Amino acid sequence: MTSVDMDLGKYLSRIGFSGPVEPSLQVLRSVHTCHQLSVPFENLTVHSGGRVQLDPPLLYDKIVNQRRGGFCFENNGLFSWLLDKMGFQVTVLSGQVRSLKTGRYGPPFDHLILMVNLDGQRWLCDVGFGVPCFSVPLSLETRGLQEQGHRVYRIREGMGMLFLEWQRDENRGPDGDWAEIYKFTLEPRRLEDFAEMCQYHQSSPCSIFFCKSLCTVLKPGGRLTYIGRRLISVTFPTEGTGREVETTTRELKDEEIPGVLAEHFRIVLKSPLIPKDETITPPPVMY
Numbered sequence: 647m648t649s650v651d652m653d654l655g656k657y658l659s660r661i662g663f664s665g666p667v668e669p670s671l672q673v674l675r676s677v678h679t680c681h682q683l684s685v686p687f688e689n690l691t692v693h694s695g696g697r698v699q700l701d702p703p704l705l706y707d708k709i710v711n712q713r714r715g716g717f718c719f720e721n722n723g724l725f726s727w728l729l730d731k732m733g734f735q736v737t738v739l740s741g742q743v744r745s746l747k748t749g750r751y752g753p754p755f756d757h758l759i760l761m762v763n764l765d766g767q768r769w770l771c772d773v774g775f776g777v778p779c780f781s782v783p784l785s786l787e788t789r790g791l792q793e794q795g796h797r798v799y800r801i802r803e804g805m806g807m808l809f810l811e812w813q814r815d816e817n818r819g820p821d822g823d824w825a826e827i828y829k830f831t832l833e834p835r836r837l838e839d840f841a842e843m844c845q846y847h848q849s850s851p852c853s854i855f856f857c858k859s860l861c862t863v864l865k866p867g868g869r870l871t872y873i874g875r876r877l878i879s880v881t882f883p884t885e886g887t888g889r890e891v892e893t894t895t896r897e898l899k900d901e902e903i904p905g906v907l908a909e910h911f912r913i914v915l916k917s918p919l920i921p922k923d924e925t926i927t928p929p930p931v932m933y
Contacts, residue, residue, distance in 0.1 A: 652706060654731050660710045661685060669733040671764060675782040677732070678771055681725055686715030686911050687776040688861035692848045694917040700837055700844055702727055713912055715863070717855055719844045721774030722758045723837050729771070735763040738837060741810075741830040742933060750932035755835075755843040757828055761786065768832075770801070770810070776862050777869065778812055778827065786832075796883050796891070800824070807831060852929040859922045861911050870910055874923025875899070877906055 654667065661684040663677050691698055691714075698720060705724040708714045715721065722738075729736045741757035744750070760771040768786035772779065780799055784792050786808075792799045802809045802824075808831065811824040847855040854860075862871035868881040877896040883889040898906060900921055907913045 652727060652731050653710075654728075657706070657710050657728055657731075660713065667732055669735075669764065671767075671769075673732070674729070674734065674762060674764065674769065674771070677728070678773060678783055679781050681721070681773040682779060682781055682864040683866070684863075685709055685721060685773065686861050686863040686913065687717065687721065687774060687779075688715040688911070688913070689717050689847075689855040690714075690859060690861055690907070690913065690915060690919060691716075692855055693859040693922055694915045694919045696917065698844060698848060700841055702837070715861065715911075715913070716774070717847065718758045718772075718774035719837075719840050722760055722772060723774075723840075725771070725773050726760050726837075729760070729762060737761040737763070737832070738835045738839075739830050739832060740835050740839070741828040743828045744826045745928075745932075747926065748928050748932055751829060752929075753843070753931070753933060755840045757830075758835075758837075758840050759828075759830060761832060775827075776860075777871070779864065781864065784810075850929075851924075851927040854926055857922065857924040857926045859919060861907065861913065863911060872898075872903070872906060872911070875903070875921050876923075877910070 661677065661680040663680045665673060665676055700719055700723060702724065705720050709716060709724055726736045726738055739759045739761055740755050741759045742751040742754060743757050762769045762771055762783065769783035770786050771783045778797065780794055782794060784799055784801065786801060789801060789803065798813045800811050802811055807829045809829045810827045812827060813822045813824055847853040850856055858873055860873040862869060868879065871878040875898045877898055879894045881892040883891060903919060903921060
């Protein structure tokens with residue numbers, strides 16, 4: 647993927663993985679979950695005077711050496727390099743995310759996702775989406791239900807595309823409604839194909855990444871999210887208890903935010919963060 651070498655052991659230590667380094671399904675599932683539990687989904691570079699560049703050595707330095715996170719192009723882009731280094735057969739794919747506000751999709755190369763071919767089976771990997779993420783890879787070989795804890799996912803085919811869908815927590819069940827997350831094809835892509843959309847998401851008022859400073863990470867039993875001037879903690883229900891998802895929100899003062907990022911996300915920025923939580927402008931062209 648790049649002529650610059652990767653310190654595999656340092657990367658695996660960064661995500662808290664200590665198992666065997668071999669291309670097996672168990673290892674794939676483990677590194678996928680470890681990555682989400684350790685590397686935040688965040689866009690804080692955009693709101694602290696920097697710019698994201700899709701150069702693998704720069705991504706490695708940011709996520710591994712500086713112990714930062716990133717958005718999909720960064721997290722999944724670097725994760726694809728890790729999987730390749732571990733001996734997995736990885737294909738970069740392009741996804742288009744469905745907007746909750748407009749109900750329409752983003753443009754091509756809106757989202758970077760990965761497909762892993764392993765022992766004749768194909769798996770969808772995504773450690774760079776945020777909410778609602780799946781913690782272990784989803785099978786691309788079935789159109790049936792795929793349960794993960796309190797959530798259910800499925801992959802549906804239609805109009806020459808594949809659609810990733812999930813049941814919201816309040817709608818889960820045989821008759822529950824399905825919500826589309828993003829759509830994609832299996833056409834192979836390259837990291838550099840996403841450069842234009844990477845810049846778009848850093849500069850467009852139609853992008854959540856430009857309009858809101860955010861950072862979120864999966865936690866055992868829940869998720870922690872910083873956005874604008876709020877810290878949101880979500881606790882997932884334990885199976886069989888009948889409890890619902892619990893959400894608590896803490897309002898933050900500007901001077902509290904650096905401490906919150908350091909304490910809860912282990913992120914220390916080199917430049918001051920400008921908190922932002924503006925309304926997203928609907929794009930003029932929708933897909």
